Structure formats: structure tokens, C-alpha cells
Amino acid sequence: MNVLALDATPVVPELQDTRFTVPGIRCAGCIAKIERGLAELDGIESARVNFSAKRVAIRHETRLNEETLGKALRELGFEAQPVLENPLARDDGETRMLLRALAVAGFGMMNIMLLSVSVWSGAGGTTREMFHWLSALIALPTIAYAGRPFFSSALMALRYRRTNMDVPISIGVILATALSVHETIVGAEHAYFDSAVMLLFFLLAGRALDATMRGRTRAGIGALLSSMGRSASVIRPDGATERVAADRLRPGMMMLVAAGEALAADGEVEHGKGAIDNAMLTGESTPEPIAPGSPVHAGAINLFDPLHVRVTAVAGDTAIAEIARLMDEAGQSRSRYVRIADRAARLYAPAVHSLAALAFAGWMLTGAGWHQSLVIAIAVLIITCPCALGLAVPAAQVVASGALIRRGLLVKDGSALERLAEVDIALFDKTGTLTLGSPQPDLSALDDDARAVALGLAQNSCHPFSRGLVDSLRDSGIKPEPIDHVREEGGKGLTGLWNGTEVALERPDGQSAVMAAQLRIGGRCWTLPFSAPLRQDAREALDRLAALGIESRILSGDRSDAVGAVARELGLFARAAASPQDKLAELDRLKQQGHFPLMVGDGLNDGPALAAAHASIAPGTASDVSQQAADAVFIGERLVPVALAVQVARRTMQIVRQNFVLAIGYNALAVPLALLGLVTPMIAAIAMSMSSIIVVGNSLRLARAAR
């Protein structure tokens, strides 16, 4: 996706590249529409969509800036955010490295097998010796290259006096290789190059699957993240404005905050009035009115006219930074979680090593001589090496996460699935989680013309009501009418001219209704009541959770009357007006009672709770911080994926345990043969591939788990 970014600038200096994340790309039509629509515009040379990452790379003349391009995308009907840097590229590198190692191991394995099969089927004498030498020639570089991920991880573990899955793997591979080289030199009957390389191949397949799964969901989540509030327009003393990154803002600077822009630092309003949307920070759903002198916090979104804000606190001192600090501390407990593969390795590795040592000692005692004893000990090590064990966990988790992605849930990594399987109590935030994020209007009173006018007006505003209106009108396929002279006045509403008639979308007279807007076309008026409806399937999701034995509660930062209404409707125990600290305390209390809480929330104020909970899920509309803190993100308007996540996670753990039994059981069958010194490289190869295939086959059953 960043090819364009790399090779353009030096050759043709007047062209540059800008990348946007466009979460709305859903089908081939979107790709065509964006690429062609942008390419037609003056000054844009080409546009390339990356569908998986939901990104667009635009190659354009330098005279076009981010705002013009963003506007062009919006005119094509897509919400877009410029991508500043690519923090995800580093992890991409890991997947690529594993894939390369896998390809090399696969190449080595196939060629060595070709030679081995000839040896097994009876090649003897010089032919066999030559084939062993050829195998060595292929195997040594292959193992040196493809084994690096395991060797380095094993070294790291040993350096900290611990052991993980990679320690027995590395020892097994290195010993088998060394023994085979020795056998080749002395011209003996068996060489184990094929086993060593095959072991690496299957294990790398597991690792690559694991990395691909993380990469795939990261791309999905990265597409949802915006560059919200990471920079600000600063007015310099001479009156000019410049873009300054959030970490270079200083107290006393004057920020110019455009409509729809998020604040990058805490400050005080100097000039301008209107309202800000604090939903991400506090969970409050109603916009907060502001006037000169009002304090505003980083992360809040300016809804109306441009504001001049004097910076009072930056970076480390802002309200957001306080939440980030809480999150850091809260996340500590989760990083101590030990994944099931490592727990298995802790039991398995000592058992494997002592068995091999016992075999060596036993055969020495019978007087077999060190050479034969060593060959047998290594055969035991190869046979018991956790080849299928390395696949057991990732194969199941990849299939499960693939099934969940199709149902709109992105799970970040395998450890998240393991923790999701253990939860026994669920805590829900209200705004944006149990309810839909934006208020939804009741449009039944409007005819088609009025709807088109309403859309034409509303798409000019960032007010939550306008956005709710735009969403529901776009969904019903209404095309906006062109409106001229649109003006937005904070606290009042939008006015404009439609075919010469004065139209307005404004606050209703009399202020009686709490949540309503009024549409006026000439002399005719309609009142549009707004409500923040529950997600349609909230009831079903909670019932499903209850069926899994999980109790649900509400833990919200919103006012108690708003929370109470939802709690009564759903029949849940609720706690309202909880600060981020309160939420953390509540989670700690539950943990101390021995519960494994699941937190589902979207706001910035939920961030620490999401990081502290045993497992956490955030909706795709959540703040960046929350999505990064959560283990999984669900997309769309349905809440059922939350219940599905737990259900599939539990099913996955069942399959993982079955895989362990199958993998260990299969190898255990071959262990007596190995102990008796009867294992040939052929038996090792068959045992290894059969157990791997069985484990992968068993994992594939999870593909239907999310139905």
C-alpha cells in the first residue's frame, strides 16, 4: 500500500502522496468509484485503494492539500481521515519475515523429502551417501535461515532463566541436525535432516498463521482509527496559521479549532461560542454549550463555528493524558496473562527433556555405547517434539477469528480469545454501546422532498443530530437536494436557500422537547423527535450471554436518569455517573471477588476500564484509545457479536484442548518405538505430518462456530 509513497517524490518533485483511511470501502463498486472519481479531478494523478487496509493512496500535485483531498473523498460519499504515519508497519515486518522463513523451510523440506524417499525405498551405497550429503547441503542453510525466529526467542527465554515452547524446539532441531551431520560424515544408514526441516516447516506454519491473524485484524482496526486531535492549527502572533503536532503545543499558544475538529490540548475558549461534543470523554450524549471563558478538554469535538482556544495544558497534563496514565497502569495486569501454549510448554518441555535424558541414561546402562544411546535420545526428542502442539493453538484461533470477522467482530490476538473464553460477568457502557452512538430521528412525518432538503442541510453540519439525520437518510437511499448559502449558527441551527425558498433545520421553538429538531421549508414546519435507541438486538445479545452463564450489568458515566431508563428497559443492574476511576474500582472489586469481568465500552472514559478488565470489546464507533485498549472490536449496529465472541472463544478453547490431546496422544504412540530405538526418520516424518494434519482438520470445525 505504501509503494506509491516510496517511489514518487524523488523522481517528479511536483507530485506528492497522501494516504487516507476510508472505513466505508465495502465492495468493488467503492473501489471503482474512488479510484475513478479521484483520478478525474484536476491535479490528481492517480489513486489506489487498498481494500484490506481500507486505505487510499493518492498521488497528486503539491498544490492540493489534505483538506481539499478529504473534501473530494467526502463528495464521492466516503468519510476519510488522513493517515499521518504508519505505526503498524513494524508488525507487518514480522509477518513477512515469518512468511519468508516458511517459504524457505517449505523449499528445503520438499527437496530433502525427495532425496529421503529414495533412501527409504532402498537406495544404498554411494547413492545414499551422496543423497545424505546433498540433504545436508540443503538443510544447513535452510535451518540457519528458517530457524532464526525460534533460536532467537529460545535464547531470549534462556537469558531470563525461563523456558518456553521454543527451547525444546531449538534443542531438538539443533541436536537432530548435528547428529545427522555426524552420521553423514561417517556414512551411516540414517540422517534426520528431513525431520528437522519438517519440524521447522510445521511450526513456522503455526507462527505465520498467528501473525497473519493479528495482521488482518490490525488492518481492520487501523482503518477505523482516525488522526483525531493529533495536531492543531496554531495562530502565530503575526496572524498566520500553521499546523503543529500535538506534542509540540505549548501553554499560551492560540489554537484555531475548525468545525468538526477535535481539540489537541486542554484550553480555555478565548473567542467564539457554540457547543462541543464531549461524548468520548464523559459518556454524556448531549452537546455541551460553550462561550468565551469556558474550559475545554483535549478530545472534545467542536460542533459549530471556528473557536479560538488558548492552550492551558499540553501533552502530559491534559485530561486525556490522565486517562492514558490510568490505562497504562490498568493494562499491566493483562500483560502478565500466560497464554495456554506457554502454560502447556511449561509442563511439556521438562517432560520431553527428562524422557530423552532417561532414554540416554537407560541405554548407556544397558551398555549400548554413547553413540547409539545419543541416537536414541535424539529420536525420542524428535518424536516428542511439539510439532502439532505448535499448530494446535494458532490453527484453532485463526479459524475462529476468521469465523468471527465474517460476523463483524475483529479479535486482536489469540490471547484475547483465551481470555474471552474465561469471562463470567459482563459490564456494559450505555452511550454508544448498548445504545447507538448517534441520536436517531423519527422521520415518519416527512415526505421525499422534505427528506432530500433535510439531508442537503444536515450534511453541512457536525452536530450529533445532523449526523444522525444524515446516517438514517443515506441508509434509506435519499439523494440530497443542493442548498445554497448554508449558514450554521451555534445553538440555533442551519439555514439556507433551496430553489429560492428559505429552508432551515433548527432548534424547535418553545424548547419543550428535550431531543428534537425542526425542519422548516418556506412556511411549512415539521418537528423531528430524536432518540438514542437501544441497539436492535441488545435484548437478544444479553439473553445469549445469560444462556452462557454470564451476568450483565451497566456501568456508565452518563447521568442516572438516562441510565435508569435503559436499565429498566433491559432489566439490568446499573451504576450511573461513574468516573474512569470509579469504573476501575468496580472492576478491581469484581476481580477480588474472583470474577473474570468482560468490559464493553466505547468512550475515552472507558479506556482504563477496557484495559483493566479481564477481556474487553469496543464498538467500531469507539474512540481510538478505546479501540486500542480493547481486545476485540465489533463493527456495525448489532450487539450480538459480543455474545458470539464469548461463545466462539469458549468453543475455541474446547478445540484447542482436543488438539493438545490429539497432538500429544499421537506422538505418545510413537514414544515407545523411539525408546526401543526402532524409530527411523521415516516413522518420525509420518508421525509428525499425520498429527499436524489431524490437528489442522480438527481446528477447521470451528469455521461454523459463529453461526
Added chain:
Amino acid sequence: MSLLTFLIPIALGMGAAGLAAFFWAMRNDQFEDLDGAANRILIDEEDEV
């Protein structure tokens, strides 16, 4: 035996060629956007005229 001196290098060479092709594809971002490639087949080229 003399056949082997031809066949084995040929077999190795073909495997190595496959490996090289894979490395080339990785380096040229052929695996960057698999879902996109699957979707692009549906785009009607004639629209562009």
C-alpha cells in the same frame, strides 16, 4: 547414476525458481491487498471509456 547428475540440479533449480518467485512477489507487495484483488475482478473495465 549419470541421469541423477542432471535430474537433481533440475529439481533443485525448479524449486529455487519457485522460491525466488515467491520472494519477488512478497517484495512487490503482491500479498498486500488480497481482498482487494478478489474484488477488483468485479469492476467493469468498460466504465472507464
